[in-house]
């Protein structure tokens with residue numbers, strides 16, 4: 159996407175070959191800064207501390223992290239060690255392990271001296287595929303928005319949760335890609351942006367993206383979404399996913415499930431947008447099977463932002479000494495999901511629906 163007229167991907171090789179450039183998303187929206195990840199360890203820290211975040215971007219970063227590890231030591235021992243260390247950075251987004259397994263599968267049969275170049279090449283393919291997949295998600299999802307636009311006057315009002323925009327992927331995004339494609343095609347779209355406590359990816363990142371692209375939007379408190387749906391101000395919900403099961407259960411940022419419940423109660427269509435790399439074909443029960451990351455309590459007890467004088471500041475917002483829980487994701491059961499928007503089209507949130515798009519995943523009876 160473009161920032162001040164210049165096109166960026168969220169991750170790209172440093173021009174001097176010194177490592178991998180990423181956007182430091184912990185500094186947005188008040189500072190647009192890139193960082194060079196020059197080692198496996200720096201890639202791991204970037205994922206763990208959410209300098210980079212979003213399932214597809216986590217996967218791409220891990221792929222390049224493995225390439226950086228091969229630059230350091232291409233031995234079998236380090237390949238296995240780096241794969242384990244990077245996999246341990248965050249437990250929920252399946253894209254992380256998917257990318258590591260894919261790159262490691264390419265490297266294992268190679269000689270040590272071949273591994274660095276092969277790893278960087280495979281990581282680049284993963285990044286390029288993600289851009290193409292997310293662009294296609296945009297096209298398929300935009301058709302849903304266009305269908306609603308034909309039936310109503312005024313803008314199509316889309317509610318989204320967290321950030322599933324181009325900052326969560328290599329480019330285009332997943333939940334926001336249909337909004338960009340529809341907006342660029344001249345359709346009137348307005349986005350309700352859930353702030354998304356506690357990390358505020360909506361208020362900080364989705365709002366930043368939509369501002370930069372000129373998409374009309376309104377930032378709301380997380381708890382306002384149900385009210386807006388009750389009053390007919392939401393035409394559909396589109397969210398991202400960190401892991402979706404073969405049966406259509408959708409794991410996404412904490413609070414997504416509550417929006418799905420409100421949407422069902424108000425008759426609002428609720429879609430998840432995700433690429434093939436986010437589907438976990440080994441799972442049928444997301445609530446029981448998907449590991450939910452428990453993040454640091456400080457993400458709940460403190461807020462970081464910019465003062466009126468323009469300085470970054472962190473303040474406490476919780477009564478000192480109170481215990482805190484911080485589950486980072488929840489699972490929306492398939493029964494609450496209207497459809498799943500993928501790079502291959504829109505499927506019902508059912509095994510048959512997903513297999514209809516990915517027939518190669520049918521297990522021989």
Ligand SMILES: CSC[C@H]1O[C@H](OP(=O)(O)O)[C@H](O)[C@@H]1O
Nearest residue numbers: 211212213320322326398410411
């Ligand atoms: C396109 S995946 C976006 C997905 O990832 C976010 O989680 P996090 O910011 O913690 O990496 C959130 O669940 C988004 O929906």
